[in-house]
Amino acid sequence: MEKYDIVIIGGGVSGLSCAITLGSAGSKLDVASDKRILVIDAGQSHLNKAEINNVAGIAEGTKGPELLDVMSKQAKSYQNVTLLSGTVVSVAGTKGDFTVTTESDDTFQADTVVFANGMQTIDVKGIDDLVADHIRAPRPGMVMIRNDNGKIGDGKYVTGCAAGASSMFATAAGYGAQTATDIISTWTGKYTVIHDVLKKD
Numbered sequence: 426m427e428k429y430d431i432v433i434i435g436g437g438v439s440g441l442s443c444a445i446t447l448g449s450a451g452s453k454l455d456v457a458s459d460k461r462i463l464v465i466d467a468g469q470s471h472l473n474k475a476e477i478n479n480v481a482g483i484a485e486g487t488k489g490p491e492l493l494d495v496m497s498k499q500a501k502s503y504q505n506v507t508l509l510s511g512t513v514v515s516v517a518g519t520k521g522d523f524t525v526t527t528e529s530d531d532t533f534q535a536d537t538v539v540f541a542n543g544m545q546t547i548d549v550k551g552i553d554d555l556v557a558d559h560i561r562a563p564r565p566g567m568v569m570i571r572n573d574n575g576k577i578g579d580g581k582y583v584t585g586c587a588a589g590a591s592s593m594f595a596t597a598a599g600y601g602a603q604t605a606t607d608i609i610s611t612w613t614g615k616y617t618v619i620h621d622v623l624k625k626d
């Protein structure tokens with residue numbers, strides 16, 4: 426069974442944002458340099474249906490699928506990030522030794538898991554008890570995973586709309602980055618953000 430430090434379930438906005446922030450830590454922190462990150466995505470991001478006209482910093486009229494493509498390429502540009510197409514059906518185990526299984530029966534071992542599965546139906550064994558109506562999208566079929574400030578257990582995180590964020594690109598992307606910094610901070614032992622600083626001419 427292939428082993429990863431982090432498996433992210435869902436490669437939409439929040440999952441990719443989380444992977445990009447984690448990937449960016451690899452070249453900046455010794456403690457992060459050998460961490461391997463796997464994103465497993467079923468390909469149903471809500472962003473696929475969107476045209477973006479109201480996201481700070483993103484050109485008006487940007488098509489959602491194009492933006493997803495840019496984010497996927499950005500995540501893959503980090504050598505420690507791997508993207509895989511698939512649907513996760515179960516998560517079992519405990520921190521340091523989770524087993525993530527896909528519908529095609531592939532299994533992956535992970536120290537940490539991040540649920541970034543959006544607000545659509547959540548059908549993953551291991552979190553069934555935590556699924557609830559979405560607090561910021563009170564519509565039929567919109568669900569979230571109940572959590573405590575983004576955590577659902579030791580080594581288990583939830584991010585983006587799955588964590589109860591509003592259905593906005595910036596909110597989901599921001600939550601993904603925050604989840605990544607929370608995880609990085611467990612590696613460093615103090616709250617750590619990954620910044621690049623403008624070089625002086």
Ligand SMILES: Cc1cc2nc3c(=O)[nH]c(=O)nc-3n(C[C@H](O)[C@H](O)[C@H](O)COP(=O)(O)OP(=O)(O)OC[C@H]3O[C@@H](n4cnc5c(N)ncnc54)[C@H](O)[C@@H]3O)c2cc1C
Binds near residue numbers: 435474
């Ligand atoms: C029609 C429409 C228009 C929109 N327009 C705008 C807009 O103009 N401005 C704006 O800011 N926002 C807009 N949004 C909202 C934006 O798309 C969402 O806020 C954002 O996509 C949420 O990100 P997320 O990561 O939480 O979920 P998503 O991006 O939906 O990603 C979740 C991913 O997890 C995957 N997944 C789920 N279960 C599993 C599983 N078991 N295994 C593996 N993968 C799984 C899904 O397939 C999906 O790819 C729009 C949304 C819609 C639907």
